[in-house]
Amino acid sequence: MCFHFHFHSHYTGVMDTIIVLGQILSVLDKAINLANDMSKSLTALYNALNGLTVYFEADLGEPITIGRFSYISNSLFHIGLKNIFIDIGLSFFNPYTKGIDFTKYNPDVIIYERGYATKVNVEDVRRMFINRHLDYWDAVKHSRIIVLEDNSLTHYGPSIVDTLSRLVYEIGELL
Numbered sequence: 001m002c003f004h005f006h007f008h009s010h011y012t013g014v015m016d017t018i019i020v021l022g023q024i025l026s027v028l029d030k031a032i033n034l035a036n037d038m039s040k041s042l043t044a045l046y047n048a049l050n051g052l053t054v055y056f057e058a059d060l061g062e063p064i065t066i067g068r069f070s071y072i073s074n075s076l077f078h079i080g081l082k083n084i085f086i087d088i089g090l091s092f093f094n095p096y097t098k099g100i101d102f103t104k105y106n107p108d109v110i111i112y113e114r115g116y117a118t119k120v121n122v123e124d125v126r127r128m129f130i131n132r133h134l135d136y137w138d139a140v141k142h143s144r145i146i147v148l149e150d151n152s153l154t155h156y157g158p159s160i161v162d163t164l165s166r167l168v169y170e171i172g173e174l175l
Contacts, residue, residue: 009091011075011160015039018158034158041161042078048168049080055107055139056083057095058154059115065095072153079164081109081171102134109171110139113148122147144174 015035022031054076058064066073066083067090073083084105085095095102112125120128122145129140139145152163 009069009071009074011042011071011078013071014157014160017156038158038161041165045079045161045164045168047078047080049171052081052108052171053084053106054081054109054111055085055105055137056111056113056153058113059118059150060154061115062094063096064092066092071156075153075160075164076111076167079168081167096132103136106137107139108144109174110137110145111148111153111167112145113152113154114150116150118150120147144171146170146174 015038018031018035018038019028022028056066056072056076065085067088068083068086069089069091070083073086076083077086084107085100088098088100110125110129112120114120122143125145125147126140126143129135129137134140146167148163153160
């Protein structure tokens with residue numbers, strides 16, 4: 001038996017996938033409870049960081065960021081963070097190969113998801129952005145950088161709620 005799952009552009013798709021899996025695996029009651037718990041938690045996080053701009057980057061073997069069609073972009077928007085690349089009609093892309101004029105952007109916060117089996121800290125990430133000549137960004141100047149473990153936001157599953165909760169807390173502590 002083969003099942004195909006749609007990769008959604010919104011975090012609510014995670015809940016839909018949970019329900020579908022619950023139906024397939026005959027554990028619908030558990031799936032509904034998990035989806036409902038996620039919904040309650042996400043409601044509590046709504047617009048908690050209202051008005052801040054964010055640059056998200058994941059080390060997936062190369063620097064990958066997000067455009068408007070990414071569930072990550074929509075998840076961050078839910079907690080009040082506006083992706084600086086919301087105007088770019090892509091899900092995931094390497095911004096350094098797209099000819100982007102970085103001088104048009106100045107994020108309040110950088111969220112950096114480290115690569116698999118790599119160890120980086122805030123200062124390492126800050127130096128990396130300085131070496132890319134992005135030292136004029138406020139987030140770089142003021143070290144407003146959050147470093148996530150690998151598979152935090154890039155993992156499309158229920159753990160996104162915990163990651164968003166952590167971001168609300170940690171970004172609140174930075175400001």
